[in-house]
Amino acid sequence: xxxxxxxxxxxxxxxxxxxxxxxxxxxxxxxxxxxxxxxxxxxxxxxxxxxxxxxxxxxxxxxxxxxxxxxxxxxxxxxxxxxxxxxxxxxxxxxxxxxxxxxxxxxxxxxxxxxxxxxxxxxxxxxxxxxx
Numbered sequence: 001x002x003x004x005x006x007x008x009x010x011x012x013x014x015x016x017x018x019x020x021x022x023x024x025x026x027x028x029x030x031x032x033x034x035x036x037x038x039x040x041x042x043x044x045x046x047x048x049x050x051x052x053x054x055x056x057x058x059x060x061x062x063x064x065x066x067x068x069x070x071x072x073x074x075x076x077x078x079x080x081x082x083x084x085x086x087x088x089x090x091x092x093x094x095x096x097x098x099x100x101x102x103x104x105x106x107x108x109x110x111x112x113x114x115x116x117x118x119x120x121x122x123x124x125x126x127x128x129x130x131x132x
Contacts, residue, residue, distance in 0.1 A: 024122055027123075031054065031088070036056060038079070038090070049092075049120065058072060097118065
């Protein structure tokens with residue numbers, strides 16, 4: 001029941017301020033300061049385009065579109081110990097990160113960023129490197 005409520009809460013429109021979208025160059029600067037980067041795409045997507053160097057692969061939505069909420073937040077808890085600790089999330093086009101971001105805000109996370117345009121339109125389009 002808790003899992004269902006959490007997923008529903010994540011899909012609701014948030015009344016809080018929007019999270020921060022950042023450019024590829026801003027991501028590079030923040031990552032250089034030690035801020036973790038999290039790729040929430042699927043393994044097939046990671047294989048297809050590669051990932052941003054040193055990004056943590058933490059799939060949130062399965063290929064069928066279902067969120068694996070419990071597993072994802074368990075992994076996040078190992079990487080991010082404080083809800084105020086900064087981190088960056090990205091997906092293919094920034095659609096999934098926007099959905100996840102609303103849920104993160106509702107759970108009290110307040111210092112995270114998303115890659116504007118995702119890896120395809122916000123990173124690869126600007127000829128930034130990926131690794132496989």
